[in-house]
Amino acid sequence: MDRLHVDTVIFGGGVTGLWTLDAVRRSGRSALLVEGHRLGGGQTIASQGILHSGLKYSLAGVLTGAAREAREMPLLWRRCLLGEAVPDLRGVTVSAEAFHLWGTQSAASKLGLFGAQLGLQVTPRTVPRAEYPTVLQSCPGAVYRVDEQVLSPQSLVTALAASQQDVMLQLDPATEVEFVLQSAGQVRQVRLHSARSGRTLQVEPQAVVLTAGKGNALLRTRLGLDARAMQLRPLHYVLVRGDLPEFHGHCIDFHKTRVSITSARDSRGRMVWQIGGQISEDGVKLDADSLIARAQLELAAVLPGIDLAGTEWTTCRIDRAEGATVGGARPDSYRLLHEGNVLTVWPTKLVLAPQVAQAVCAALPAGAGHSLQPLEQALAAWPRPSVALPAWEELRRWVPVPASPRRHAA
Numbered sequence: 001m002d003r004l005h006v007d008t009v010i011f012g013g014g015v016t017g018l019w020t021l022d023a024v025r026r027s028g029r030s031a032l033l034v035e036g037h038r039l040g041g042g043q044t045i046a047s048q049g050i051l052h053s054g055l056k057y058s059l060a061g062v063l064t065g066a067a068r069e070a071r072e073m074p075l076l077w078r079r080c081l082l083g084e085a086v087p088d089l090r091g092v093t094v095s096a097e098a099f100h101l102w103g104t105q106s107a108a109s110k111l112g113l114f115g116a117q118l119g120l121q122v123t124p125r126t127v128p129r130a131e132y133p134t135v136l137q138s139c140p141g142a143v144y145r146v147d148e149q150v151l152s153p154q155s156l157v158t159a160l161a162a163s164q165q166d167v168m169l170q171l172d173p174a175t176e177v178e179f180v181l182q183s184a185g186q187v188r189q190v191r192l193h194s195a196r197s198g199r200t201l202q203v204e205p206q207a208v209v210l211t212a213g214k215g216n217a218l219l220r221t222r223l224g225l226d227a228r229a230m231q232l233r234p235l236h237y238v239l240v241r242g243d244l245p246e247f248h249g250h251c252i253d254f255h256k257t258r259v260s261i262t263s264a265r266d267s268r269g270r271m272v273w274q275i276g277g278q279i280s281e282d283g284v285k286l287d288a289d290s291l292i293a294r295a296q297l298e299l300a301a302v303l304p305g306i307d308l309a310g311t312e313w314t315t316c317r318i319d320r321a322e323g324a325t326v327g328g329a330r331p332d333s334y335r336l337l338h339e340g341n342v343l344t345v346w347p348t349k350l351v352l353a354p355q356v357a358q359a360v361c362a363a364l365p366a367g368a369g370h371s372l373q374p375l376e377q378a379l380a381a382w383p384r385p386s387v388a389l390p391a392w393e394e395l396r397r398w399v400p401v402p403a404s405p406r407r408h409a410a
């Protein structure tokens, strides 16, 4: 059995764990990340990758807590994406530099005022009709453009993981990870066993950080902590693939986003639209076929004139894992709990990952100055986690919409 002194052991390699790992190591502390399955395989790869500026949370014309937390974030991300701040995210695919907003006249007409009134860094600008994206050409109301970037989450996870391979392990949390506790929330040892390599490692960390999303509940139970600190908010979202234009936009209906559409190309070059927003919340109570039928009607309503012939549809269920709130509403910000030598975090939004990493570093004890070199040597033969695939690469059941005669003729 190898023995290691490590300042920090992080459990979970989604955006939070990976950003935190980078920040902790930059702060001079040694760190090890244990991923139970595939990197980003919880919410991160499923996310729409929108770097929210807070506007979405201010549609009632009030600067909400959520908007206040998010408003500084897009600028920080932009600097990382340009390689001007760390982590260097120049390898990340930016799918769009801006998002379109459209909706009912009453809701959309106020949007132009919001950004400035609420002190948001990123404010919506009116798009002249001649410059409407093709899919919005038949929309009767105003269209706005807001400089919220959209990232490919898979490329983000890949970029964040690239420089951390030497300190990441892929282990089955149920059978290959054991905790030795001094008391509830006070971890004395983490014993890691790799069935594949036959090796065992006994780690004595100063601190343990839980960034496992939904997996935090089980980890907390094993550490003698209350799993009820977490809440799950389910989503059931829709994917459409086929001959569609690239488009990124929110349709606003009063204070809500009726649909949020982001686009990506699959490995065979087909355009895929991911449809979130209110429809993915309402879809939780629907089965897949009913949600697909509802989504087809919804797209026809919010994008008049759209031709969906020949497209294929599927749906995906996923839970958002967050710090628990009274009544189960979305928390305004990330949640960080510090109990014993265990820190548990839920970012609430991908865009808040940098804030979470900073807060974790501030809460950690100063590093004990263990050299990183023996850590990297001891881990050389251990299994490494791969990056998860987006849902559209893995889902097998797609429901076709018959091709229109017009398209066949073409």
Ligand SMILES: Cc1cc2nc3c(=O)[nH]c(=O)nc-3n(C[C@H](O)[C@H](O)[C@H](O)COP(=O)(O)OP(=O)(O)OC[C@H]3O[C@@H](n4cnc5c(N)ncnc54)[C@H](O)[C@@H]3O)c2cc1C
Pocket (backbone or CB within 6 Å): 011, 012, 013, 014, 015, 016, 017, 034, 035, 036, 037, 038, 039, 040, 041, 042, 043, 044, 045, 046, 047, 048, 049, 050, 051, 052, 173, 211, 212, 213, 214, 215, 216, 218, 219, 235, 237, 276, 318, 319, 320, 345, 346, 347, 348, 349, 350, 351, 352
């Ligand atoms: C459909 C959807 C769309 C979204 N869109 C956006 C958006 O556009 N913009 C935005 O800002 N936010 C968005 N979000 C929210 C955002 O995705 C999440 O807040 C964020 O990705 C959470 O990251 P995380 O790293 O904390 O958790 P996760 O991404 O869930 O990662 C947890 C990781 O821990 C691993 N794990 C689980 N259990 C264990 C264990 N016991 N031991 C070790 N590892 C374990 C998992 O395999 C996974 O890799 C969206 C969320 C969803 C569901």
